[in-house]
Amino acid sequence: MGHTRVTGRLAAGVLSILLLAVAGCSSDPDPTPGDAADPGSPSASADPSLAGNPEDRFAALLEEHREVDHDPGEEPSGDEAYAAAMAEHAADLSDCGLTPNTTAEDCERPDSLGEDLEETINIQLLLDASGSMADPARGGTKMQVAQRVLRDFVATLPENANVSLRVFGHVGTGSGADKARSCAATERRVPFVPATSPRLRRGIGSVRPAGWTPLATAMDEARKDLDRVGSEASSNFVYVLSDGIETCEGDPVSAARRLSTAGVGVDVNIVGFDVDRDAARQLERAAKAAGGSYTDAQQADDLEDAFSSYDWAAWTRYYNCRSGTAIRNYNTEAGTAIRNSNCITGAVIREANTITGEAIRRSNEISGGAIREYNAISAALRSGDDDPELHAQVQELARERRDALLATAREIRDHVVDEARERRDTLVQAARQARDGLVAQALEERDAVLAEAQAARDAARP
Incomplete structure (x- = not known):
């Protein structure tokens, strides 16, 4: 979306320049060097800020129309920008390390049960x-x-x-x-x-x-x-x-x-x-x-x-108890693993969205300011200077500043967004792998107990 708005503004600026250029054209020939300038026409002497060489004129115009508060090269590097964003918005994952509260095996073993039953x-x-x-x-x-x-x-x-x-x-x-x-x-x-x-x-x-x-x-x-x-x-x-x-x-x-x-x-x-x-x-x-x-x-x-x-009924109750405990423990452990994964996933997604959103907004602000600067300086040149060569030199300096600011802003934006998304994807994948491993382990433990209790799991009818 940010790129679309910037492109739209740039197109609008170019259209304004073209319209102003057309409006400034006349069927009358340009005045000769010896002719007196039209009192109603702007001249170089009418705007002292345009006097001097191209660098001076550009500096004066930039001072008047500055939209971006820094010059190209003064932006932090992509790594520095990402580090600053993480320092402010890094997700707190300490609450995601949930410990499952499993049930201790307190099933009363019948005295008459010598060994655990087979299936x-x-x-x-x-x-x-x-x-x-x-x-x-x-x-x-x-x-x-x-x-x-x-x-x-x-x-x-x-x-x-x-x-x-x-x-x-x-x-x-x-x-x-x-x-x-x-x-x-x-x-x-x-x-x-x-x-x-x-x-x-x-x-x-x-x-x-x-x-x-x-x-x-x-x-x-x-x-x-x-x-x-x-x-x-x-x-x-x-x-x-x-x-x-x-x-x-x-x-x-x-x-x-x-x-x-x-x-x-x-x-x-x-x-x-x-x-x-x-x-x-x-x-x-x-x-x-x-x-x-x-x-x-x-x-x-x-x-x-x-x-x-x-007491086979007591044996059956014992195995039902063990089966029930195993199922409850599986549900607890699997539920905890899933909640932990969801907690980490949600936190890092919110972190990435925040950092990405701010990086895009900052890039759009700089890009928009650079384009507005350029359009304003271009308009001032058209209205205050009749020297095509000087006009072109000053406008080239404005274009260089605009393009440098745009390139740097986008480079930093892309770097921060890539880093944030890579961290998000890495943590989400790790959380899901840990979740799947814990769920599989809990399932294996549950099934092992259920297999032992299979012979007596269906309650006898005393």
Whole structure:
């Protein structure tokens, strides 16, 4: 815009000169040196300021018509002008170094959580269906109590957990004649399905007490089941509910050890329901061999307490808490990084606009003054001097001053504007790179926590 106004003024000045020149022309010949000058016509002697050589005349005319308060060469350099502008208008970026106020991880870790869960969770239930499970207990038979407790337990599991039910002792009778058949029988009644699957609840309810107790065989088969679906990248659990000792000449201690040392890594938990001392001792030794836990439940209430101690709902709350904290921290860190970038960007843009605007205004003031000076001196020459050669010499001095002032003003303007814009662009780019880096880092940290909590992030329905 400044350049357009200067050009317009210059064009107007040139047009005025042309009009005055045309108006000053006459059809009468110029007076000869011997002729008396027209009393009404201006002459060199009529304006003493025009007397002397061209430099003196120019100096006198400049003194009378000066618009720019300095001569060419007296302007500060571009670097000096930019330094002065920065000293006055440099942006204060100290308020832009915002520190994110992240939330400390204060999630309560459940006592029952040995290690953090993997993304995939596989849980196998081993249910004793030997004939003794038909014995009475408070609230029904032992089997009915066990079925109710297992259904309630399953309801606390994460929805994305894979759960299987394997039963043993469910074939034949407790007679010696059926022992071989019963001891050889263990069945995966429900394959691995989501914890919310109706098939799982139906499978638990379908078990009926029948024969002997092949506990060791059931644990060996459970290991095979988990080998098919598990991996080192999954969390694998076995929960055994039995009401008695191994009765099929198997070795549940060795079987439990084999189960826990399977390639997929298995957490073994055994609950003895209304067992005698020998059975409790055997089951506890098996749990210890597997590096797992043993719980003795003599009554129905004890059995409920035993499975409620495997507090999967608390695990889910723990992972939900960690997920929520990770998301909140990401939002805080990313928001702070974005606000910081916006703060720096806005401040340096305002700085550049101010410095650029002042540089352009100063250049326009000098350019406009130089052009007005030149036009005024030119007009004075036309009205006060008839010597074409002297006129041309003085006007050339005026033109040289005008062009020098214009060139210097524009050079300083362009230098200051370029420096201001370069600083602006450098700081804006750096701020945005820092923002993107911080946001990416916060996103990576958030996703790492969410990935750990994925298995339990969807709340279980207790």
